[in-house]
Amino acid sequence: MPFSAYIKMALRSITRKKMRSFLTMLGVIIGVASVITLVSITQGTASQIEENIKSLGANLIAVNITGRGPANSLTYEEFQELSSKNPFIDNAAPVSTARLKAVYRGESMDVNITGTNEAYAAIRNLIIARGRFFTTDDVRLRRSVAVIGSTAAEELFGSTNPLGQEIRVKNRIFEVIGVLAPKGNTIGGSEDEIILIPITVACTLTGRSGINQIYMQAGSPEVVQPAIDHLTSELLKKFRGDEDSFRIFDQTQVLETVQQTTGAMSAMLGGIAAISLLVGGIGIMNIMLVSITERTKEIGIRKALGATKQDILLQFLIESIILSGSGGVFGVLSGFAAAYALKSALGISVKFAPPFVILAFSFSLLVGVFFGLYPASRAAGLNPVEALRYE
């Protein structure tokens, strides 16, 4: 018997009872749609987080110094030595942060005063909206200049152009030479509420003023690890073998953690959705069993007319596969629709992962095979005489 004949037969019996077929498919539709929607959302969220991390800068290595006892930070000289001795590092910027009050003509606000050097902007991908960043000379000559974040600029200066204005921090007057473009909130808190000053000035301004964070940029992705190894051994020398005095992060580590987390999330949500797909499969089996009971006599007639067991088996198996497969197609489509609806309604970022779409669809086909096999083989095994007698 040609294959197209089985398909024609199956389509006929599916379209004969449209409402029933639709309700049967609905289980699979909901299952597949929820897999697609949930996975699209988690993937979307994951890729957004990844982008955020990547936007921190390429080949970035971050070192947090916690230190031990009185030696809880590095001096500027130690920082210079650390970065110049490391052959894998192209750029390095120290960070010394203090929470201080900045005043402009009676307007004041608490800001993170960050002492750093001229390399900071490049390493952290900072965009200068107006003015300029520090130069090597600003740092070397300890000039009292400041580059301010966009929020700080708004709050302190309002509509006034901050460039060339003077702000006071503690007892020192700084000239604003640049304003940063808004960067948004990141894991490290708002990047827009900061005021950047040369590290050399920061050291004298804050008194204690050690360097508690270093950002470094490796020459290429391949040398990130050697750079970290070099850095580790140098820092271990400095802190006398105390591994807890500092922590080194690089993007790959953070990315891996995020990917692991979102991967687990995808698997979990996908798993929950797969359960509903399974329930849909049971629905298919149930309807197939009902349909076979209803059509017992028809099966008997077909057998008497020369249908083999295989003919009957394939007829019902294909019917069940078409039911679940078209449920899968509609499920994928409505999953897309649901994900897009969520995207436009809630601003959630959505990313369609083709492997998951294929996986969900093939799983729905598999559901059809698996849950159709038992009813179909039951139909195929019917005794023709008994089937013919069935009313």
Place this chain on the structure above:
Amino acid sequence: MATVIELIGVSKVYGKGKNQVPVLDDINLKVDEGEFVAVLGPSGSGKTTLMNILGLIDTPTSGSYIFEGKPVSELKDRELAKIRNRKIGFVFQSFNLIPDLDALENVELPLIYAGVKPAERQTRAAELLDLVGLSDRTRHRPSEMSGGQQQRVAIARALAADPPLILADEPTGNLDSRSGAEVMNILESLNGSGKTVILITHDREIAARAKRKIEIRDGKIVRDERVKD
């Protein structure tokens, strides 16, 4: 004349253990090509069981059935299905048409299982419906036809794969006398064109139109006589 079917000591018992009901008891029967056999007997005598065994949709409890020289018990499902499809045309008392298919599609059914291509199938089915006088009913469903018309569709279906043997189980049982007569005319002319016809009936008048009469009582053949020839 070649022997089409041969039953040797065929018995059929329904149920198990103490609830055993013997339906056929040591049936020996030989039917040759081109015969027109009427099987007579009261209800419950085992006629239909005999017919189901002959039609390969039931199996004997003991004894052997030889179809065209081959012992049926040795055949696999695929081979049995092929014989049912190509060698035997079944006509049932209750027509047994598939209600969702129209007349043409019902007649096409055996041809689908025979692997005949759609265009050829349709031509053949239309020819057969024409032969039984239903060329104007091809797109009617069984529920839209009278009993006589349905039975003629069933005969057309039985003839679809051009089988040499026609088994008719009380084909006129559910029909009025005029439709019954029409059906009998068709069966007679089929026999006239060389097909072997075995007909079950409890109506002596109908049986009288056959060339050989076999009478069954309590699962045994009690009479076997050739009427004409």
